Amino acid sequence: xxxxxxxxxxxxxxxxxxxxxxxxxxxxxPLWARYTHAQTAAPIKVGFxxxxxxxxxxxxxxxxxxxxxxxxxxxxxxxxxGRMVEIVAEDDGTDPKRGAEVVEKFANQHGCDIGFGxxxxxVVIGSAPxxxxxxxxxxxxxxxxxxxxxxxxxxTLQPGITDVKSQVQAMAPYVAQNLGRKVTMVFPDFxxxxxHRDFFTAAIxxxxxxxxxxxxxxxAETSFTKYFPKIPRDTExxxxxxxxxxxxxxxxxxxxxxxxxxPALFGFIDSLEAVxxxxxxxxxxxxxxxxxxxxxxxxxxxxxxxxxxxxxxxxDDRGASVSDARDVSTYAHMFGCWETLHVVKAGMEASGxxxxxxxxxxxxxxEAMTDMPAGRDHPQGAKRFNGKTHQxxxxxxxxxxxxxxxxxxxxxxxxxxxxxxxxxxxxxAF
Amino acid sequence: MRVIALxxxxxxxxAGTLWAHASEQGFVLLLPTDVYIAAGGVTVALTVVxxxxxxxxxxxxxxxxxxxxxxxxxxxxxxxxxxALLLGWLVWRGLAGTRDxxxxxxxxxxxxxxxxxxxxxxxxxxxLWRGINxxxxxxxxxxxxxxxxxxxxxxxxxxxxxxxxxxxGFAGFLLADPAPADPGRLAMxxxxxxxxxxxxxxxxxxxWLLRAEAVTVLMxxxxxxxIAGRAGGRLALGLPGWQxxxxxxxxxxxxxxxxxxxxxxxxxxxxxxxxxxxxLGLNPLEFPGRSAVVLPNLLGLMAANAALVAAxxxxxxxxxxxxxGQASLRALFCFYAPTILPIALAYHIAHYLTxxxxxxxxxLAALSNALGLGHVHVTTGFLNTPGPVRLIWLGQAGVVVAGxxxxxxxxxxxxxxxxxGARRAVLGQAPLAAFMIAYTVFGLWLLAAPRGx
Numbered sequence: 001x002x003x004x005x006x007x008x009x010x011x012x013x014x015x016x017x018x019x020x021x022x023x024x025x026x027x028x029x030p031l032w033a034r035y036t037h038a039q040t041a042a043p044i045k046v047g048f049x050x051x052x053x054x055x056x057x058x059x060x061x062x063x064x065x066x067x068x069x070x071x072x073x074x075x076x077x078x079x080x081x082g083r084m085v086e087i088v089a090e091d092d093g094t095d096p097k098r099g100a101e102v103v104e105k106f107a108n109q110h111g112c113d114i115g116f117g118x119x120x121x122x123v124v125i126g127s128a129p130x131x132x133x134x135x136x137x138x139x140x141x142x143x144x145x146x147x148x149x150x151x152x153x154x155x156t157l158q159p160g161i162t163d164v165k166s167q168v169q170a171m172a173p174y175v176a177q178n179l180g181r182k183v184t185m186v187f188p189d190f191x192x193x194x195x196h197r198d199f200f201t202a203a204i205x206x207x208x209x210x211x212x213x214x215x216x217x218x219x220a221e222t223s224f225t226k227y228f229p230k231i232p233r234d235t236e237x238x239x240x241x242x243x244x245x246x247x248x249x250x251x252x253x254x255x256x257x258x259x260x261x262x263p264a265l266f267g268f269i270d271s272l273e274a275v276x277x278x279x280x281x282x283x284x285x286x287x288x289x290x291x292x293x294x295x296x297x298x299x300x301x302x303x304x305x306x307x308x309x310x311x312x313x314x315x316d317d318r319g320a321s322v323s324d325a326r327d328v329s330t331y332a333h334m335f336g337c338w339e340t341l342h343v344v345k346a347g348m349e350a351s352g353x354x355x356x357x358x359x360x361x362x363x364x365x366x367e368a369m370t371d372m373p374a375g376r377d378h379p380q381g382a383k384r385f386n387g388k389t390h391q392x393x394x395x396x397x398x399x400x401x402x403x404x405x406x407x408x409x410x411x412x413x414x415x416x417x418x419x420x421x422x423x424x425x426x427x428x429a430f
Numbered sequence: 431m432r433v434i435a436l437x438x439x440x441x442x443x444x445a446g447t448l449w450a451h452a453s454e455q456g457f458v459l460l461l462p463t464d465v466y467i468a469a470g471g472v473t474v475a476l477t478v479v480x481x482x483x484x485x486x487x488x489x490x491x492x493x494x495x496x497x498x499x500x501x502x503x504x505x506x507x508x509x510x511x512x513x514a515l516l517l518g519w520l521v522w523r524g525l526a527g528t529r530d531x532x533x534x535x536x537x538x539x540x541x542x543x544x545x546x547x548x549x550x551x552x553x554x555x556x557x558l559w560r561g562i563n564x565x566x567x568x569x570x571x572x573x574x575x576x577x578x579x580x581x582x583x584x585x586x587x588x589x590x591x592x593x594x595x596x597x598x599g600f601a602g603f604l605l606a607d608p609a610p611a612d613p614g615r616l617a618m619x620x621x622x623x624x625x626x627x628x629x630x631x632x633x634x635x636x637x638w639l640l641r642a643e644a645v646t647v648l649m650x651x652x653x654x655x656x657i658a659g660r661a662g663g664r665l666a667l668g669l670p671g672w673q674x675x676x677x678x679x680x681x682x683x684x685x686x687x688x689x690x691x692x693x694x695x696x697x698x699x700x701x702x703x704x705x706x707x708x709x710l711g712l713n714p715l716e717f718p719g720r721s722a723v724v725l726p727n728l729l730g731l732m733a734a735n736a737a738l739v740a741a742x743x744x745x746x747x748x749x750x751x752x753x754x755g756q757a758s759l760r761a762l763f764c765f766y767a768p769t770i771l772p773i774a775l776a777y778h779i780a781h782y783l784t785x786x787x788x789x790x791x792x793x794l795a796a797l798s799n800a801l802g803l804g805h806v807h808v809t810t811g812f813l814n815t816p817g818p819v820r821l822i823w824l825g826q827a828g829v830v831v832a833g834x835x836x837x838x839x840x841x842x843x844x845x846x847x848x849x850x851g852a853r854r855a856v857l858g859q860a861p862l863a864a865f866m867i868a869y870t871v872f873g874l875w876l877l878a879a880p881r882g883x
Contacts, residue, residue: 052532053611055717055883058810089530093609095719105529122718190713219715220704222459222880244715245455245880252460280816281460314807326811 043086044079044348046071046341047106047115047136049127054094056120058274059330063117063141064089066334069312070341073376080345081353088112096126103127107134113356114344117141117337128152135430137359139344141336143167143293145195148391150423154430155359157366157390159383160340161293161333165199166417170396171266171291172203174410179264179289180236181209186227187241189216196241196268222246228257235263240271247271248281255284265289269296269332269399269406276320276328278404285401289409292397293332294380297406309338309379335380342377343369343385343392360430367426384414388424393417455881457819463878466824470831471871477835478856478863481842486852489843493675495661495668510567517564517624524617531611532792535800540616542789545604546782552649553775554670556656559649564624565639569631580635589641590683594690596644598731601694605701606728608721641683651688654768655775671836674768675843682760685767689742692774693735699781699876700734701727702883714882723883742770745861753850753858766862769840773866776833777873780826784813787822826877834870838863 048067051060071085079085088110092099099118106112114137118124121144128146131138132153140147140158145165147158175183183204187193193216201211212232217224224246231238242250254265265288277285277296295302296319298310313334314322321327343366351358351365367387374382383394396417398410481489516539524536531537552558572578609615630638639646653659654673659666661676680688700706701723704714710726712718720727746762757765788810795806812818841862845855 050530052530054719061808061810089528089533091529091531091609091612093611093720094717095608095721097719097721098608110529122716188715190716192716219713220708222704244882246459248456249459275456275814279814281457321807321809321811323807324809324811326815327807327809328811328814 041083043084044081044353045086045088045110045112046344047103047110047112048087048089049092049099049102049106049115049118049123050089051094051119051123052089052091054092056094056123059119059333060094062274062330062334063119063337065329066313066337067117067341069314070338073312074341074345080348085341085345092118092123092127094120094123096122099123099127100130103130103136103138104134107131107136111356112136113353113359114139114362116340116344119143119333121146124156125151128156131155135359137363139340141333141340143333143336148386148389148422150389150425152390154363154390154425154428157363159343159366159369159385159390159392160338161336161392162394162396162417163391164195165419166391166393167268167291167293167396168196168199169203169419170412170416171398172200172207172209173416174398174412175237175239175266176204176207176209178410179266181207182232182234182236183209183211183239184213184215184231184235184237184263185211185239185241186215186217186231187239188219188243190219192243193217193241196239200239217242219244222249224250224253225257228254231263238263238265240265240267242267242271248275248279251284252281260284267291269293273330273332274328276318276326277401277406286404287401289398289400290406292399292406292408294335295397295399295406295408296329296331297399299408303374303379305374305376306379308376309335313338339378339380339383343372346377363430381411382414386421388426389421390425457814457816458823458878459880460816461820461823461878463823463874466827467871467874467878470827470834470874471867473831474834474838474867474870475863477838478859478867481838482852482856486846486855489839490675490846492839493669493672493843495659495666495672495676497661497664497666500665507567507570509561510563510565511571512567513562514564514568514624517620521617521621521624524613524620527613529613531613532789533796534613535796536613536620537611537616538789538793538796540620541611542786542793546786546789549649549652550775550779550782553652553655553771553778554657556658556673557650557653559646559653563639563646563649565628565631565643565646566636569628572632578632580631580633582633584634584637584641588683589681590647590687592642593644593647594683594687596642597648597687597690597694598735600644601690601698601731602728605694605698605731606720606724608719608724647684647687648691651684651691651768651771652775655771669836671772671840674771674840677768680764680768682764685764686739688767688770688774689739690735692770692777693738694731695774695777695781696738696873696876697731697734699777699873701730702881703876703879704882705879706730707882712882714880717883720883741865742767742862745865748861749858752860753854755848755850755854755858765844766841769837769844772833772836772840773830773869773873774833776829780829780873780877783826783829784822787812823877827874830873830877831870834866834873838866841866 050064051057067087071087074080075084090102090105092102103115106115115131116139118127118140119142121142124140124142124144125146128138132155135155138156140156141161142158143161143164145163146152147156148163185197187196197214204211212235213230215227215230217227267290269290269292298317315329316322316325319329319331347362347366351361353362369385372378372383372385381395383392385392393414395414396412397408399406400409520536520539523534527534603610603619627643630642654677655670657667657670659673707714710723743759743763746766747759750757750762791808795808798804798806841859845859
């Protein structure tokens with residue numbers, strides 16, 4: 001289990017107090033004066049590693065929108081330490097080699113204070129070593145377990161989005177108690193699917209359930225009917241995590257196979273991120289369950305902070321763009337950009353960050369963070385950061401499709417998502 | 431590891447920037463594309479059958495242009511100089527402007543406005559490039575000011591072969607470079623190419639542009655597909671392809687150039703498919719990025735073009751043997767190669783249609799931003815909705831089928847000109863017709879196949 005820290009470290013505490021005093025002084029100034037001060041100082045440059053082209057482009061588009069909205073909000077509030085935030089966007093082509101080049105440009109060419117925003121795991125894994133060598137704080141928004149697994153380095157942090165291991169494991173209690181204990185898993189036969197297989201199998205067994213059958217689908221497969229007879233008859237829950245262009249075909253064929261009479265279906269919204277859940281052909285998803293990182297469809301009890309976030313990013317009650325109701329966002333993931341930038345802001349303020357010489361202090365300040373209450377800066381919900389593993393933990397949501405609407409039926413506790421530390425980055429030298 | 435595949439359906443739905451033009455794939459896979467593909471193949475086959483039974487001069491008559499009155503604007507080099515100035519400004523923005531390739535005007539203009547838009551417009555309408563070629567105006571001004579005369583003669587034997595090399599280089603950059611949209615990288619490539627071609631033009635005179643400068647050669651070739659052209663010194667309009675019949679015979683270099691246009695375009699589609707990624711031993715759901723496939727894609731580009739040239743030549747050779755003719759393969763190749771132009775154009779338009787619909791919005795957004803007209807929301811919503819996806823796919827397929835039908839008609843009209851009579855013309859064309867039917871099916875399959883890169 002993670003061990004929440006009791007407080008800030010020595011140097012960081014002093015810096016934090018100094019900043020708090022500064023912030024208090026700043027707050028007493030009229031708004032225009034804070035603005036004037038902010039605009040005279042050089043901006044804080046955030047190198048935004050964005051998937052503009054390549055297979056991550058759809059995510060990149062919404063990561064960009066969320067990032068711009070968060071920066072606008074931060075700047076309207078006076079920036080960070082009285083300085084405006086400037087985004088320096090570089091396309092990494094969703095390509096690890098280019099990712100490393102982009103990180104290098106941030107550090108050496110554009111004079112960025114930090115690198116930020118990477119989503120796809122292979123790009124994170126390709127870029128993080130370079131960020132470590134260049135001593136550039138690198139805030140990723142990737143969901144990958146690679147940060148908490150100890151694979152990366154002290155300069156790489158994931159404080160704004162939870163990782164796949166915690167998400168998968170947190171699903172097991174609800175599945176076992178409400179949907180059934182006899183599970184069959186269908187997953188693509190490569191690392192992504194294997195992670196789900198391993199994490200969920202262990203988690204459901206810990207809940208007294210069992211996986212009756214693991215059905216691994218070759219990644220190049222585009223027709224699935226021949227795999228369905230392998231699903232044991234006594235299966236109570238079908239856990240599916242198919243991805244790729246054929247996922248709609250998978251859903252359609254599954255629907256035709258069971259004719260609505262089969263086991264309960266549980267999946268990850270990743271499969272249908274950016275796709276309207278009421279699209280023709282997806283009717284079969286009615287009553288099925290999905291993990292959601294953040295509830296795409298507005299819930300009756302949605303917090304004022306989340307509503308504010310929706311409006312700031314330009315997303316309607318169904319998670320689509322307010323400019324085009326068919327343009328569905330990557331709602332379950334993109335909040336990570338918003339929250340990460342607010343963590344950066346808090347870290348820079350706590351460490352009195354003034355320039356690249358304070359990069360180590362910034363990392364220490366973030367490492368010292370523990371509980372992050374829900375609020376405008378954390379609209380997805382409360383979080384708990386583990387400074388040792390550089391990974392944040394938070395609530396996960398399970399939604400059921402009811403009448404073409406994603407209705408939240410369960411919110412996990414943060415404790416459900418915790419697992420023993422696999423690394424202590426704070427022991428690594430800067 | 432998850433996030434590599436986290437793209438989920440988006441891997442397919444992502445709105446295609448030019449370099450990632452997978453798109454509405456999930457919904458395309460739900461369409462009965464097998465039926466559509468078969469229908470396309472049958473349409474082209476029926477065209478062949480119809481030509482065999484209908485009067486021999488029909489195809490030729492279809493392509494007869496009609497003259498129209500037209501005052502030629504006297505702009506001479508002004509548009510060219512403006513185009514050169516614009517290009518200079520774009521290169522500067524590429525080097526100094528924002529690093530975002532969907533905001534920086536250089537990649538937007540080069541890849542979306544020029545490569546998708548202008549090339550298509552050139553093929554649909556006619557020679558627009560002649561006026562805005564960014565070399566002719568600056569070279570004319572330099573000649574006028576300095577009295578410069580080209581000191582060298584472009585070697586006749588070199589023909590269009592330098593152009594072929596240039597086109598392969600361009601296709602290699604487009605398909606295999608890790609970051610062809612990176613503003614700085616593109617600025618270097620465009621700036622250096624412009625300078626090098628200007629030097630060539632000054633050294634060798636206009637022949638350089640007409641034979642060695644790949645963009646001009648490509649644009650002039652596509653202009654043959656336009657409905658507007660010159661006949662008897664006047665502007666004339668006709669069915670797409672009439673200028674192919676009216677044009678002088680192509681040399682061997684130009685004939686190969688035309689096949690490379692199609693071969694490279696087809697490989698542009700092929701290299702994204704699950705099939706190609708499977709050939710490379712890559713997981714199609716976990717594409718490692720362009721930098722990992724530079725060499726395979728370059729080799730694939732060369733192999734695709736070589737295979738196309740070989741298959742085309744083999745069909746011509748076989749047809750001539752069946753028809754009992756004695757023409758040399760080289761002569762046949764040069765004679766029939768221009769009939770490939772409508773297929774190349776059709777594939778260009780179909781392949782880039784989705785990318786154009788998305789990236790075109792980024793062009794509008796950049797323009798709107800520059801003119802202070804406010805925010806333009808770039809949407810890909812229409813790619814996430816079955817109705818529009820089906821419409822787009824059928825539109826693409828229709829263009830591909832139309833291109834092949836025109837190609838068949840052109841080949842038939844040319845064959846009739848050999849004066850052997852309809853029966854031998856049809857017989858001699860049989861292998862080429864079979865090739866075109868197969869290529870229709872292949873082209874439609876490319877539009878329907880799952881893509882992972």
